[in-house]
Amino acid sequence: MSPNGHLLPVPYRVVDRRLEAPGTVTLDLEPVRKALPLFEPGQFAMVHSFGRGEIPVSVSDIGTSGRLSHTIRSVGAVSDGLCEAESGQVLGLRGPFGTGWQLPKARGHDLVIVAGGIGLAPLSPLIRAAVAEPETYGHVSVLIGTRTPADLIAKQEIPRWPTAYTGVTVDRGDDDWHGEMGLVTHLLDRASFEPDRTTAFVCGPEPMIRATARDLVERGVPAGRVRVSLERNMRCATGHCGHCQLGGLLLCRDGPVVRWDQAEPLLSIREL
Ligand SMILES: Cc1cc2nc3c(=O)[nH]c(=O)nc-3n(C[C@H](O)[C@H](O)[C@H](O)COP(=O)(O)OP(=O)(O)OC[C@H]3O[C@@H](n4cnc5c(N)ncnc54)[C@H](O)[C@@H]3O)c2cc1C
Structure with missing residues (x-):
């Protein structure tokens, strides 16, 4: 994976925005230039709302030509900003991260x-x-x-x-x-x-x-x-900062999908 997709946000444009439920929005995104590597179901991206910050959000649809969807519930500063994003607005994405459903x-x-x-x-x-x-x-x-x-x-x-x-x-x-x-x-x-x-x-x-x-x-x-x-607060998403530690697991890297026996x-x- 390119270090850019991992550490630096890659620009994606909002091409559609749908209200799913009160306070919950689905954004369809297309890469402005180069797409991130293909996501697997269950993996997540760090989604950057410029001027607000960055949060982990799972992919809710994986399309062709790098198109992705995220379904986001507005619960705080960054998710509010993402839910308000209009068609044409550019967001930053890092990823794909995590284990996926396999x-x-x-x-x-x-x-x-x-x-x-x-x-x-x-x-x-x-x-x-x-x-x-x-x-x-x-x-x-x-x-x-x-x-x-x-x-x-x-x-x-x-x-x-x-x-x-x-x-x-x-x-x-x-x-x-x-x-x-x-x-x-x-x-x-x-x-x-x-x-x-x-x-x-x-x-x-x-x-x-x-x-x-x-x-x-x-x-x-x-x-x-x-x-x-399993969801925990995440920051780096690359297994370095320790924010998402659960016992011996770093959930950004060893999760979010884990077996119940673990x-x-x-x-x-x-x-x-
Ligand atoms: C792997 C992963 C995938 C996720 N996928 C989605 C998704 O598909 N759609 C979606 O709407 N949300 C998803 N989330 C949750 C989302 O990341 C949080 O709602 C977001 O980080 C809140 O940030 P904020 O700045 O909007 O609010 P904040 O002000 O930072 O937080 C608002 C409230 O949400 C709680 N919170 C913050 N971060 C998390 C978190 N990571 N998990 C649980 N609670 C949290 C805080 O404790 C606080 O109570 C996912 C989280 C993880 C870890």
């Missing part, structure tokens, strides 16, 4: 893909890749939990995924909601999978990750076959 290792398996809130964004390229190869993978089940129906992202795309099962559950419904309510783990009963030949992919808030991974393991999915994406002992230590 979908090809799940060849021949049923796939259980579980998203909490904006956790669906890093899982979306994985889902697209899996359903594009129906002969390579077994049943694909996608389980999505969000706070409210309005918070759901990818609303147009979800019904078009040709999966064995796709379910959405919300914490709080509204007058128009006639679907499931409650924890996303409740949807595991609807998913179609043989535990001993299943690979699971889980992304969302940490309590949701713990509950989902534990439930999957109780149902017989081997812990080494449950992959979770993650569980670390997450069970308070305030690690």
